[in-house]
Amino acid sequence: MKIVAGDRPDQCRIIGDGLPFEIELSGMSNTELDGLLHGGADSGQWLNRVDQSPLVADNPGAKTDTESEVTPASHEVEDGHFQATSGGPGQVAVTGHHQVPINLLPRSLHLLLAQQWARSGILSLHAAAILTPAGGILVIGPRGGGKSVLTLSALVAGHAIISDDWILLGKGEDDLIRVERLRPFMMLRQSWAADQLRTHLPRLKSKALANRPKQVTRLPANSKRFPVSATINRIWLLKRPRSARTQHTRLTPITQTTALSKIVEASMPLLFSKQFPVEHRQLMKTIQTLLGNAPTFEVETGTDVVEDPVGAWKEVLGERAKGLKG
Numbered sequence: 001m002k003i004v005a006g007d008r009p010d011q012c013r014i015i016g017d018g019l020p021f022e023i024e025l026s027g028m029s030n031t032e033l034d035g036l037l038h039g040g041a042d043s044g045q046w047l048n049r050v051d052q053s054p055l056v057a058d059n060p061g062a063k064t065d066t067e068s069e070v071t072p073a074s075h076e077v078e079d080g081h082f083q084a085t086s087g088g089p090g091q092v093a094v095t096g097h098h099q100v101p102i103n104l105l106p107r108s109l110h111l112l113l114a115q116q117w118a119r120s121g122i123l124s125l126h127a128a129a130i131l132t133p134a135g136g137i138l139v140i141g142p143r144g145g146g147k148s149v150l151t152l153s154a155l156v157a158g159h160a161i162i163s164d165d166w167i168l169l170g171k172g173e174d175d176l177i178r179v180e181r182l183r184p185f186m187m188l189r190q191s192w193a194a195d196q197l198r199t200h201l202p203r204l205k206s207k208a209l210a211n212r213p214k215q216v217t218r219l220p221a222n223s224k225r226f227p228v229s230a231t232i233n234r235i236w237l238l239k240r241p242r243s244a245r246t247q248h249t250r251l252t253p254i255t256q257t258t259a260l261s262k263i264v265e266a267s268m269p270l271l272f273s274k275q276f277p278v279e280h281r282q283l284m285k286t287i288q289t290l291l292g293n294a295p296t297f298e299v300e301t302g303t304d305v306v307e308d309p310v311g312a313w314k315e316v317l318g319e320r321a322k323g324l325k326g
Contacts, residue, residue: 001168001180001228003037005030014113018180018229019170021062021120023113027055036105037183043101046079049094057112058089062119062282073275080108082115087278090115105183114268118279121286122170123267129162129179129230130154134317136162136230138169138179138294140266141238146301148188150238152197153305155204157313160225164188169232170286177290180229186217193306200309235296237262248304249312251297259296263287 002015012030014023025033049055075082079101084090092108101107114124128139128147132154141147151164163181172178188194188206194215198204206215219226237254264272264287271279304312 001037001182003030003034016168016180018172018178019120019122019168020173021059021117021122021170023116024058024060025055025113026057027053036109038185043104043106046101046106047094047098050096050098052094054091054093055109055112056089056091057116059116059119062116070275070277073270073273075111075270077107077111078102079106082108082111084112084115084276086276087119111268111270115271115276115279117168117170118268118271118276118283120170121282122168123263123283123286124182125167125169125263126165126266127167127169128164129167129181129232131160131162131227131230132313132317133159135233136179137234137236138167138232138290139236139238139299140262142240144189145238145240147238148186149191149193149197150301150305151186152188152194152201153309154313155225156197156200156309158310159313160227160230161186162227162230169290171289172229172231176231177286177293178229178231181219184219184221186219188215188217190215196306197309232290233294235259235290235294236299237296239298239300246300246302249302249316250300251316252300254296254298256291256296258298259291260287263290 001017004013004015006012006024009029011024011026012028012033014025015021070086072083072085078099080092080094080098082090082092090112092112110124117124125140128151130137130139130151139147139150148164151161154161162179163183164186166182167179168182169177169179198206204217206217237259270276271283273280302312
């Protein structure tokens with residue numbers, strides 16, 4: 001994903017790398033947006049926007065057909081006030097009662113961008129994406145459910161990762177379902193499993209965050225081990241582990257209905273409501289294509305993904321996968 005300057009200093013554009021989209025954002029420079037998306041900005045500076053002109057986003061190449069019975073939707077989050085009409089531009093205003101963002105990317109700004117991506121049938125997903133010789137895997141799971149540990153395990157086993165946490169998912173220009181990473185870094189919780197796996201990846205440098213029990217790992221550019229985009233041909237839904245993990249990772253096929261509910265839950269559910277019929281239709285087209293071409297499994301990771309990553313991945317992929325060099 002590229003962030004480039006607009007026609008004015010307070011405008012910028014967001015252009016897809018693996019997905020065909022171009023979002024126009026007014027009220028923010030490309031440098032500021034780059035800092036928010038890439039983790040280089042101070043979240044406290046967000047409150048400098050109090051009572052200033054709203055941020056306005058548009059996706060001029062996407063769906064613009066609004067429906068007469070739809071009224072502008074308004075949604076309040078802790079760091080901003082989001083307002084939009086289905087199929088059209090949206091905006092975010094920050095007032096005196098809003099707070100410092102909890103997340104690196106303010107939730108109100110994320111919702112604004114997600115609505116514009118949705119007009120192109122692109123989902124913003126709290127999910128990981130892993131690329132193996134057997135194809136791309138979309139990994140969905142709750143916070144703390146093991147997405148980052150699984151991606152580290154995949155790296156140790158010789159596979160590639162697009163992201164461990166936030167991605168965009170939609171149809172590429174070839175009509176295949178693709179993912180594209182939203183941010184060029186991993187955020188790893190400090191844990192025994194992550195520490196064990198990092199010992200096998202000495203060149204993967206991490207930096208501790210002062211205000212969170214996490215470490216940030218910047219993903220190298222132009223590396224086959226860290227591609228910005230990939231096609232997806234299977235879906236894994238992580239099952240929260242029991243108090244005592246099993247030794248071997250288990251995969252169990254599940255229904256498309258279950259997969260659909262988990263995908264919606266991992267995205268921006270507001271965009272599937274009656275307030276956003278245009279976005280809802282576009283997103284459902286993408287999800288239906290995904291579910292029609294990617295088998296879905298519930299995955300309960302075992303201790304093998306940490307103790308024997310190579311063997312665990314050979315087992316779950318059902319083949320002797322060769323590592324990717326880069």
